[in-house]
Amino acid sequence: MPLSLKTFQYQTDFANYCKTGIYNEIPGVIEKNIKQYRRLVFNNVYDSISAAYPITKKLLGKKKWKKLVHRFFSSQKIQSPQIWYMPKEFKDYIIDKELKLQSKYVFLADLLQFEWLEIEVFMMPDEAIEFLSETNLYYINPEIRLMSVEYPIHLKKAKKITEKDKGNYFISLHRNRETGVVEFTNLSIPFVDVLENLSEKSLNQKSILNILQKYVDETTAKNVFYQFEQIAINNQLLFKK
Amino acid sequence: MVGIGYRKDFAEEFSENTLNPAFIEVAPENWINVGGYYKKMFDKILEKYPLFVHGLSLSVGSPEGIDVAFVKQVKQFLDETKAVEYSEHLSFSKCENAHLFDLLPIPFTEDAVKNVSKNIRQVQDILERKIAIEIVSYYTPIAPEISEIDFINSIVSEADCNLLLDVNNVYVNGFNHQYNPKEFIPKLDLSKVKYIHMAGHTKVASDLIIDTHGENIIDPVYDLFQFTMELMQRDVPILLERDFNIPELEVLQHEMDRLQIIKTNALKQHKHAIIS
Numbered sequence: 056m057p058l059s060l061k062t063f064q065y066q067t068d069f070a071n072y073c074k075t076g077i078y079n080e081i082p083g084v085i086e087k088n089i090k091q092y093r094r095l096v097f098n099n100v101y102d103s104i105s106a107a108y109p110i111t112k113k114l115l116g117k118k119k120w121k122k123l124v125h126r127f128f129s130s131q132k133i134q135s136p137q138i139w140y141m142p143k144e145f146k147d148y149i150i151d152k153e154l155k156l157q158s159k160y161v162f163l164a165d166l167l168q169f170e171w172l173e174i175e176v177f178m179m180p181d182e183a184i185e186f187l188s189e190t191n192l193y194y195i196n197p198e199i200r201l202m203s204v205e206y207p208i209h210l211k212k213a214k215k216i217t218e219k220d221k222g223n224y225f226i227s228l229h230r231n232r233e234t235g236v237v238e239f240t241n242l243s244i245p246f247v248d249v250l251e252n253l254s255e256k257s258l259n260q261k262s263i264l265n266i267l268q269k270y271v272d273e274t275t276a277k278n279v280f281y282q283f284e285q286i287a288i289n290n291q292l293l294f295k296k
Numbered sequence: 297m298v299g300i301g302y303r304k305d306f307a308e309e310f311s312e313n314t315l316n317p318a319f320i321e322v323a324p325e326n327w328i329n330v331g332g333y334y335k336k337m338f339d340k341i342l343e344k345y346p347l348f349v350h351g352l353s354l355s356v357g358s359p360e361g362i363d364v365a366f367v368k369q370v371k372q373f374l375d376e377t378k379a380v381e382y383s384e385h386l387s388f389s390k391c392e393n394a395h396l397f398d399l400l401p402i403p404f405t406e407d408a409v410k411n412v413s414k415n416i417r418q419v420q421d422i423l424e425r426k427i428a429i430e431i432v433s434y435y436t437p438i439a440p441e442i443s444e445i446d447f448i449n450s451i452v453s454e455a456d457c458n459l460l461l462d463v464n465n466v467y468v469n470g471f472n473h474q475y476n477p478k479e480f481i482p483k484l485d486l487s488k489v490k491y492i493h494m495a496g497h498t499k500v501a502s503d504l505i506i507d508t509h510g511e512n513i514i515d516p517v518y519d520l521f522q523f524t525m526e527l528m529q530r531d532v533p534i535l536l537e538r539d540f541n542i543p544e545l546e547v548l549q550h551e552m553d554r555l556q557i558i559k560t561n562a563l564k565q566h567k568h569a570i571i572s
Contacts, residue, residue, distance in 0.1 A: 070391030132394035136353035235333020
């Protein structure tokens with residue numbers, strides 16, 4: 056390594072100060088200016104994380120939120136060179152390490168995951184759909200993520216969610232290919248089944264109804280699919296060609 | 297030619313031809329593995345303007361060396377976008393394998409020169425092109441053993457890289473560390489300057505300026521730019537950076553026009569000087 060241990064240590068001490076705010080004396084440093092680095096570095100991280108998780112931030116309040124961001128940033132080694140991706144590491148940190156916080160807010164992991172997936176889908180690389188020559192087939196929007204949650208973080212205000220709401224909820228988040236807007240859809244288990252099958256290959260209406268009939272009778276299947284189709288085609292969750 | 301840092305903040309207005317830059321510049325970190333609404337807009341813009349790429353997270357000053365996988369991603373991005381230039385900062389933003397997302401000053405020491413030069417050479421080998429390295433603004437030195445100018449010149453020489461001269465940064469550093477930028481710039485190896493950045497800054501105390509890219513360029517920085525162009529006597533691409541507090545785009549166009557006029561006049565004066 057061409058770097059001396061001394062220089063290595065000074066750089067490390069400086070970086071650690073920016074992360075933690077704890078300063079170990081470094082020769083030649085203008086001490087009254089060094090705090091600018093801590094401020095700039097922390098604010099950058101704080102702003103990115105705050106923009107990614109507006110609902111969670113509001114839920115916890117500014118003071119708790121700032122402390123949480125500080126705990127994350129001072130203790131973790133951020134791996135992504137892309138700052139827009141860094142909030143994912145924040146979410147993973149909370150789910151892995153902030154167990155006390157999660158016991159207070161039982162739906163916190165679900166909420167963070169939901170907020171993160173909105174970003175991930177908004178930013179994900181474009182994916183083409185290969186339309187087949189056969190007509191009247193349904194295709195799923197490939198710019199999509201499916202998630203299951205224990206709490207209805209997509210249906211109720213975070214502050215109103217309680218232990219009594221615990222259950223099995225399913226959500227899809229997809230990106231409208233024209234507007235770029237990410238939309239979420241609350242899904243029942245039969246439609247999760249439909250979307251998972253559509254992720255494998257395009258299907259005609261008959262095949263979709265067959266999937267739904269595993270759960271409901273034929274008439275109900277037709278009715279619910281008709282309703283779902285109207286919304287899904289309109290918001291580009293599905294395409295029909 | 298004068299270009300502008302392309303930002304999502306004004307992407308929609310920009311696509312309506314409200315600005316007339318000669319080229320655009322982006323950070324690869326904001327576009328690698330990204331799709332969607334803004335990417336589609338960016339792809340359309342790329343059909344019209346040459347692209348200069350200016351990185352943020354390469355961290356050539358990192359004690360632990362460079363992230364090879366990331367550099368390969370950058371290479372792919374440069375190839376895909378047919379980028380004209382790739383530049384980065386003479387700073388470190390990663391330490392102990394943790395990203396900090398800011399430009400921290402490298403100690404001005406001989407061993408840091410060796411480390412940075414090794415890192416830049418490795419990057420250039422992977423990219424199969426020379427990079428231009430930007431002199432960053434700094435608010436404190438870290439355990440310096442050699443002068444700033446020796447530090448920069450040694451790296452440019454040892455790494456065999458180009459120089460991105462951010463005139464505003466030199467102004468900021470001159471102010472913050474009490475030296476005359478007009479004495480500093482002539483000491484650089486100006487033959488290595490491939491590209492110039494211009495930006496505004498914010499004075500936060502009577503003795504401290506922060507390089508915010510959030511204000512208009514001030515007259516003394518325009519003056520330093522003119523001084524630089526007259527000294528260089530060579531045409532290089534100029535970039536206007538504006539990252540925060542973005543004004544009406546006509547203000548940015550006015551700044552770009554002013555930079556072009558200063559540059560044209562500075563080079564014209566030189567031609568006249570040669571003829572006379």
